Amino acid sequence: MxxxxxxxxxxxxxxxxxxxxTVIPLLLIVFYGLTDRSGAFTLANVLSIGTPEHSKALFLxxxxxxxSTLICLLLSFPLAMTLRKRGIGQGSFMVFIFILxxxxxxxxxxxxxxxxxxxxxxINGILNVLHLPGIAIINTPAAIILGMVYNxxxxxxxxxxxxxxxxxxxxxxxxxxxxxNEFQTLIHIWxxxxxxxxxxxxxxxxxxxxxxxxxxxLLGGSKILLIGNVIEQEFTKGSNWxxxxxxxxxxxIFILLSMALIAKYDKDGEGTAF
Amino acid sequence: xxxxxxxxxFQDFYLVLILIFLYAPIMTMMVLSFNNTKSRTxxxxxxxxWYAEMFQNQAIMNALNNTxxxxxxxxxxxxxxxxxASIGINSLNRLPRAIVMGVNNIPMLNSDIxxxxxxxxxxxxxGISLGFKTVLISHITFNIPYVILSVMPKLKQTNRYTYEAxxxxxxxxxxxxxxxxxxxxxxxxxxxxxxxxxxxxDDFIVTHFTRGAGIDTLSTLIYxxxxxxxxxxxxxxxxxxxxxxxxxxxxxxxAPDKPASDGNSQKSxxxxxxxxxxxxxASIAIILVVGISTYSRxxxxxxxxxxxxxxxxxxxxxxxxxxxEETGIKVIYDxxxxxxEMYPVIEAGAVNxxxxxxxxxxxxxxAENGLLAEINFDxxxxxxxxxPLYMEMSKSFDPENRYSVPYTWGTVGILYNTKMMEEKxxxxxxxxxxxxxxxxxxxxxxxxxxxxxxxxxxxxxGYSMNSENETELQEAKQKLIDQKPLxxxxxxxxxxxxxxxxxxxxxxxxxxEMLYIQEEVAAQNLDYSLExxxxxxxTNLWIDSWxxxxxxxxxxxxxxxxxxxxxPDIALKNFEYITYSTxxxxxxxxxxxxxxxxxxxxxxxxxxxxxxxxxxLGDDVDGIYNxxxxxxxSQ
Numbered sequence: 001m002x003x004x005x006x007x008x009x010x011x012x013x014x015x016x017x018x019x020x021x022t023v024i025p026l027l028l029i030v031f032y033g034l035t036d037r038s039g040a041f042t043l044a045n046v047l048s049i050g051t052p053e054h055s056k057a058l059f060l061x062x063x064x065x066x067x068s069t070l071i072c073l074l075l076s077f078p079l080a081m082t083l084r085k086r087g088i089g090q091g092s093f094m095v096f097i098f099i100l101x102x103x104x105x106x107x108x109x110x111x112x113x114x115x116x117x118x119x120x121x122x123i124n125g126i127l128n129v130l131h132l133p134g135i136a137i138i139n140t141p142a143a144i145i146l147g148m149v150y151n152x153x154x155x156x157x158x159x160x161x162x163x164x165x166x167x168x169x170x171x172x173x174x175x176x177x178x179x180x181n182e183f184q185t186l187i188h189i190w191x192x193x194x195x196x197x198x199x200x201x202x203x204x205x206x207x208x209x210x211x212x213x214x215x216x217x218l219l220g221g222s223k224i225l226l227i228g229n230v231i232e233q234e235f236t237k238g239s240n241w242x243x244x245x246x247x248x249x250x251x252x253i254f255i256l257l258s259m260a261l262i263a264k265y266d267k268d269g270e271g272t273a274f
Numbered sequence: 275x276x277x278x279x280x281x282x283x284f285q286d287f288y289l290v291l292i293l294i295f296l297y298a299p300i301m302t303m304m305v306l307s308f309n310n311t312k313s314r315t316x317x318x319x320x321x322x323x324w325y326a327e328m329f330q331n332q333a334i335m336n337a338l339n340n341t342x343x344x345x346x347x348x349x350x351x352x353x354x355x356x357x358x359a360s361i362g363i364n365s366l367n368r369l370p371r372a373i374v375m376g377v378n379n380i381p382m383l384n385s386d387i388x389x390x391x392x393x394x395x396x397x398x399x400x401g402i403s404l405g406f407k408t409v410l411i412s413h414i415t416f417n418i419p420y421v422i423l424s425v426m427p428k429l430k431q432t433n434r435y436t437y438e439a440x441x442x443x444x445x446x447x448x449x450x451x452x453x454x455x456x457x458x459x460x461x462x463x464x465x466x467x468x469x470x471x472x473x474x475x476d477d478f479i480v481t482h483f484t485r486g487a488g489i490d491t492l493s494t495l496i497y498x499x500x501x502x503x504x505x506x507x508x509x510x511x512x513x514x515x516x517x518x519x520x521x522x523x524x525x526x527x528x529a530p531d532k533p534a535s536d537g538n539s540q541k542s543x544x545x546x547x548x549x550x551x552x553x554x555x556a557s558i559a560i561i562l563v564v565g566i567s568t569y570s571r572x573x574x575x576x577x578x579x580x581x582x583x584x585x586x587x588x589x590x591x592x593x594x595x596x597x598x599e600e601t602g603i604k605v606i607y608d609x610x611x612x613x614x615e616m617y618p619v620i621e622a623g624a625v626n627x628x629x630x631x632x633x634x635x636x637x638x639x640x641a642e643n644g645l646l647a648e649i650n651f652d653x654x655x656x657x658x659x660x661x662p663l664y665m666e667m668s669k670s671f672d673p674e675n676r677y678s679v680p681y682t683w684g685t686v687g688i689l690y691n692t693k694m695m696e697e698k699x700x701x702x703x704x705x706x707x708x709x710x711x712x713x714x715x716x717x718x719x720x721x722x723x724x725x726x727x728x729x730x731x732x733x734x735x736g737y738s739m740n741s742e743n744e745t746e747l748q749e750a751k752q753k754l755i756d757q758k759p760l761x762x763x764x765x766x767x768x769x770x771x772x773x774x775x776x777x778x779x780x781x782x783x784x785x786x787e788m789l790y791i792q793e794e795v796a797a798q799n800l801d802y803s804l805e806x807x808x809x810x811x812x813t814n815l816w817i818d819s820w821x822x823x824x825x826x827x828x829x830x831x832x833x834x835x836x837x838x839x840x841x842p843d844i845a846l847k848n849f850e851y852i853t854y855s856t857x858x859x860x861x862x863x864x865x866x867x868x869x870x871x872x873x874x875x876x877x878x879x880x881x882x883x884x885x886x887x888x889x890x891l892g893d894d895v896d897g898i899y900n901x902x903x904x905x906x907x908s909q
Contacts, residue, residue, distance in 0.1 A: 006447075011362025011374065014355055014418065021415040022380055025392030028399065037893075053901075053908040079292055082285045096523050099468075101296050102476050103519055104303065104512050107496045111504060112299030115306070119777050122302060139763045150295065203383065211385030214478075218500075221763025222722045225907040232387055233900075237614045237724070240897065241391070248388045255383045259376055 032245035045246020054230060054247065061227040064141060065209035068148035072156040072205045073198065075149070080161040080197075081190065098154040110147055110218045117143055117219070139221030147215040148205075155204035163197030164190070199265040203258045211251060227251065300516060307509035311798050313775060318798065325514075328507035333495060333591075338511065340406075341475065341491040343564045348413035349470035355414070356421030356470075357463050361455075363422070364429050378423075381416040389416060390483035397484065398622050404486030405625075412484040413474045420473060421466035428462030429455075486625050490609075498586040498609050503771045525552050580831040581606045583616065583627040585818070588682075590851035597838050603831050612723075620645055623825050629832035634817050635725070635888035637678050638671040642890065646677045647822045653833035654679065656840035664857035668817060670887045678819035679836050682854035684785040685877060685885065686726060686814045689769070693802030694779040703780060705810040706734035710753070715760045719772060719781035722764035724903040725888060726814065727754060730782060733811045733884075740889045744898070751902040755909050764907075773804055784816075786854030788874035806874040812884025817857070 036042045048054055101109065116122045117138040124134040137143045167189070175185045191198075213228035222229075227247065234244030307325070311318030328334055363374050381389055393412045394404070402408060432455055440450035478493035485494060492511070499505055582594075586609045594605050608627070610616040613636040620630065620640065632640065640646050651657055657679065664680040672678045688703045695702055700713055709718055709730065721727055729739040731750035741747060762778050769781040774794050788806050795803055820839065822832045838844060842860025849856040849865075855875050856862060862870065870876060891899070 007365040008362055010358045011366060014359030014362070014422075015374065017355065017415070017418070018374075018377055021393065021396065021411060022377060024399075025389075025396040026380065026384075028395040029388060029392045032395070053904045056908045075292065078288065082289060086282075086285060097293070098296070099472055100516070100519060100523070101300060102472050104300055104516055105478075105492055105496055106476050107478060107493065107500060108303060108504070108508065108512055109299045111500065112302045115302055116298060118772075118775070120775055150299070153296070207383050208385070211387065213387070221765065222907070223758070223761065223764060225904065228385065228387070229907075230904065231385075233904075235387065235391055237612060237900070240900070241618075244391070248385070251385060251388070255380075258383055259379050262379070263372070263376075 029245045029248055032242050033249040034246070036242055045243050046249055048243060049247060049250045053225070054227070057225045057227045057230050058250070060141075060224065061210050064145055064226070065148065065206055068145050068152065068209045069156075069202055069206045071145070071149050072153050073202065075153065076156040076160050076201065077194075077198075079157055080164050080194075083161055084164045084167075098157055102154065106151065107214065107218075110151070110215055113143075113147055113150065114138065114218055117146075138219065139223055141220070141224060143219040144216050144224060144226075147219040148209045148212065151215065152205040152208055155208075156201035159200040159204065160194055160197040163194045167193050195265055199261060203262055207255060207258055210254060300512075303509045304513045304516070307506060307513045309506060312503065312506060312794065313771075313798055316775070316798055324506040324510040327505075328510045328514075331507055333490065334492075334507060334511060337490045337492045337495040339564055340489060341493070342560060344406075344410055344413055344481075344491060345471050345474040346561065346564070348410055348417050348474050349467050352414050352417035352470045353421050353463060353467045356418045356466060357425050357459070359418070360422050360425040360429055361451075364426065375422075378419045380419075382419045382423075386477070386479035387483075390480040393480065394483045403625065404484060406486070406489050408484045408486060409481055409489060409491070412480050413477065416477070416480060417470035417474060420469040421463075424466040424469060425459055425462040428459040432458040498611060500768075503768070522553070522556055578602060578828075578831070579604045579606060580629065580828055580835055581608070581625065581627045581826075582835065583608050583610060583619075583630040585609065585631060586611060588631065588818075588852055590847045593839070593844055593847055596844070597835065600838070601831075601834055603828075603834065605835075620823050620825075626825050626827050627823055628826040628828045629820055629822055629835050631681055631818055631820050633888070634668075634671040634819070635890045637819060637821055638890035640821065640823075641672065641677050645824055647824045647826060647829060648676045649679065649822055649836070650829075650833060653830065654837040654840065656837050659840050659842055659845070659858050659860040661857050661859040661862075664817065667815070667887060668819065671817075671889065672819075678821050679840065680817050680819045680857040681839065682786065682852060683815070683817045683857055684855050684875075685808055685882070686721075686729070686782065686784055686816070687806050687808045687874075688780060689773055689783040689788075689791070689804055689806050690780045691773065691776065691778075691802055691804055694776070698779070700779065702807075703809075704807060706730050706813075707811070708809075709780070709782070710734070710757055710760070712760065714780055716762050717779035718757075718761045719769045719778045720757070720761050720764050721769070721782045722766050724899050726782070727764075727903065727906070728899060729814050729888075731757075733809070733813065736811065739814060739886050740891065742891055742895050747898060747902055751906055754903075754906040758906065758909055774798070774800070776800075776802065784854075785874050785877075786852065789853035789872070808877055808881045808885075810884075812882070812886065815882060815885040815887050817887065818854075 033045050034041060034043070036044065049058060114121075117135070118124070119134070119136065119138065121138070127134050137146070171193070172185060172189055175189050180188065211228045211231075213226065213232040216222070216224055216226045216229055220226075231244050231247050231251070234240045234247065308320050308322070309316075309318055310321040310323075363371055366374065390412070393408075393415065397404060397408050397411075436454050437450055440454045441447065445453060476493075478497060481491050482494055482497065485491070490498075492508075496504065496508060499508065580603050582605055584607070589607075594607060597603070598605055608625075610619070613632050616630065616632060617636060617639070619625065620627065621643070637646070660680055664683060665675055667683075668675060668678055668680055688706075688709070690703055694700070694717070698713075701708070701711070703709070703711075708714075709720075720730070725739075728747070728750050731753040732739045732741055732746065735746070735749055735753065737743075737746045737750070741750075763772075765772065765781075767787075769783050770787045770791060772778055773781050773783070774791060783806070785806065785808075791804050820836045822829055822836075826832055839848065840858065842858060842864060845856050845858035845861035846864050849858075849861055853875070862876075873881075
């Protein structure tokens with residue numbers, strides 16, 4: 001037991017770091033969120049989520065990020081299954097293929113989508129050469145969803161793939177031997193066993209999608225106001241840090257929900273991206 | 275067999291589609307890096323000039339250096355702290371472990387903007403001045419969770435009895451750890467490092483809020499370019515980074531590391547060694563280059579410094595060098611994107627800038643809130659070169675000409691595409707009211723800033739753009755809401771590139787962009803031209819001026835800087851680079867006649883009747899503008 005308590009001390013430096021650079025900064029946000037410019041206590045900042053503009057932005061964000069998360073999941077699950085079945089994902093190569101794009105700057109990648117989607121953009125140029133009708137999704141919610149799916153897809157693929165890679169071939173063969181068809185195997189073997197990865201993926205896509213402001217600015221033409229844009233504007237343009245902090249506190253409710261979800265379904269932390 | 279291969283075909287097809295989706299934007303960037311024009315949509319022939327330009331560009335090289343150094347050091351420190359912490363956390367009891375893991379998840383799940391701002395607030399509260407170290411601390415903070423999340427599962431899989439067995443066999447705790455436990459968790463540690471490195475490389479928002487003067491990473495540099503158009507040399511750099519990583523990846527993955535089918539294990543062992551050596555050499559080379567260049571950059575200390583805070587792309591960089599040579603003062607040069615972003619930085623005093631270049635209304639706000647120092651004009655003999663007209667104009671925000679020296683000025687007007695107007699039979703716009711003409715549906719680019727958007731609406735209604743009257747503001751809001759269906763996008767500086775690219779027929783733009791636009795239209799051989807009009811109702815006449823913050827530490831150097839910029843030859847150089855109208859009459863006289871007569875840049879004073887300069891309206895009225903603008907945007 002003495003050894004175990006000595007081992008526990010190893011968590012010490014990080015706990016101190018965490019208090020200094022995660023907990024205290026967060027408390028500062030709470031402090032700002034619950035006070036006004038004069039420093040007096042108020043709930044007005046948090047309650048302002050009820051105003052029509054803010055609640056509309058919040059629901060729009062929730063809607064778009066839910067749709068993006070769903071699309072990511074629908075794309076990733078068969079992808080991870082294919083990778084596993086075909087054995088392509090062996091070694092670190094597959095991981096690299098999905099994180100390699102992340103080594104190109106996030107802003108540049110999103111801007112590149114702008115170039116691709118614009119009215120006179122690359123895709124319309126190609127369609128034009130082929131005498132096909134052009135697409136007009138730039139500056140619409142569809143473009144924002146595309147940007148979210150593009151940027152966060154790796155965060156869904158990797159955890160699902162990592163969990164699937166651990167599924168024993170014998171389990172699948174046993175199911176087949178016992179007469180299960182492909183669909184039954186999917187429902188009874190693949191999905192339940194990949195659940196930790198799916199939950200972790202949902203979190204890693206949903207939360208950043210919910211809070212993004214860069215994607216909606218660049219691909220939505222700033223015509224669509226998401227809750228992330230509202231917060232960003234309060235901090236950078238409106239100079240009202242109290243309101244920005246108050247709205248951030250509202251967003252934290254969703255983050256707490258996510259954490260609870262992870263704690264429920266992914267107890268062992270299996271569903272990690274890497 | 276046949277059925278199986280059909281299935282395989284579909285699987286392959288799906289994989290290829292996903293890969294195209296993932297890599298299409300990257301291919302786009304790579305193609306653009308060889309494009310001879312600056313246009314994002316028009317191919318102007320093959321060139322390598324952006325690659326040459328990239329290596330000569332000191333700002334890009336410094337940013338690359340900082341990015342790699344921060345990514346490497348933060349990932350390394352995070353890996354060490356995170357691995358040690360994982361072992362500790364793993365042996366904690368259930369409840370404390372759940373709490374620690376919960377808090378551990380916060381930086382990952384919190385929105386970046388909250389993480390960034392909360393860290394900035396904490397640094398200011400702790401009295402740590404923003405700089406390289408604060409960016410590093412922040413990156414370590416958001417990196418550790420990724421390391422812990424990838425080490426913990428591996429740690430759980432290890433058999434704890436092997437560790438105890440090693441101890442029983444006489445190994446010390448450290449020896450037992452490195453001989454028995456560590457080899458088992460190495461994959462987790464490595465992938466944690468890789469993930470941390472990637473996250474650090476890709477971060478923009480946290481860096482943006484926690485960086486101090488003169489620290490730019492690639493992300494922050496790119497962000498400052500997004501507004502005014504990415505320079506193709508940035509695509510060149512990205513292409514090089516991508517290819518380097520890809521080559522390393524291919525080497526490490528396709529050098530076989532498992533015994534080949536013929537079972538020649540000797541050979542594969544050599545291949546494995548080569549692979550490791552390549553990786554090791556590559557990383558050591560990067561560390562050495564980055565380390566040495568950083569050391570040489572920061573080891574030189576300067577007693578005579580000047581901290582300059584300016585808009586992006588708002589000076590000819592050779593002017594800074596010339597100033598340093600002539601005065602022996604070391605300039606630390608930093609950029610901001612909006613007045614509103616600059617204000618809290620100066621107010622918080624996290625970095626003590628010596629000289630800043632805000633706009634009119636912001637100067638008034640800073641002066642009213644006691645953030646500015648009076649300029650000693652005895653130290654600025656070249657003030658004579660500034661046309662008294664602009665000193666007079668400045669009085670609307672700096673009533674006694676005590677705090678500011680004009681640097682650039684201009685108007686806001688309507689830019690239109692002549693060919694699109696003709697083809698679609700659209701009327702040529704002459705006034706703001708034309709921006710409500712339904713024939714322009716989907717063809718209008720509006721300014722994405724509160725004051726500029728309301729200026730357009732208020733002016734078209736015949737009100738002052740400094741209106742504080744609630745009914746007038748409500749009317750303007752309704753007008754902007756009515757306009758929204760006609761608007762293609764709300765943009766700031768991107769309006770320039772979008773108009774050049776023919777994305778829209780009509781846009782609200784700053785006059786200073788006109789020279790660049792005219793040059794690009796000529797350079798790209800476009801079959802249309804873009805024309806600028808100052809609307810009849812009058813417009814915003816703006817002035818950006820140099821001011822000295824009250825907390826400046828090198829006030830005399832700041833005055834030398836302002837004086838230097840007022841010198842006609844220097845003002846001319848800056849005008850040629852920035853292309854925003856100069857208030858410097860000495861520089862104006864040095865211009866070609868053609869430029870002097872360019873009405874977009876130096877308008878006839880008669881066209882400016884009814885135009886106004888923005889005033890600072892106080893925090894409360896600002897708040898009203900902001901919330902009305904939010905109502906418009908959320909429609």
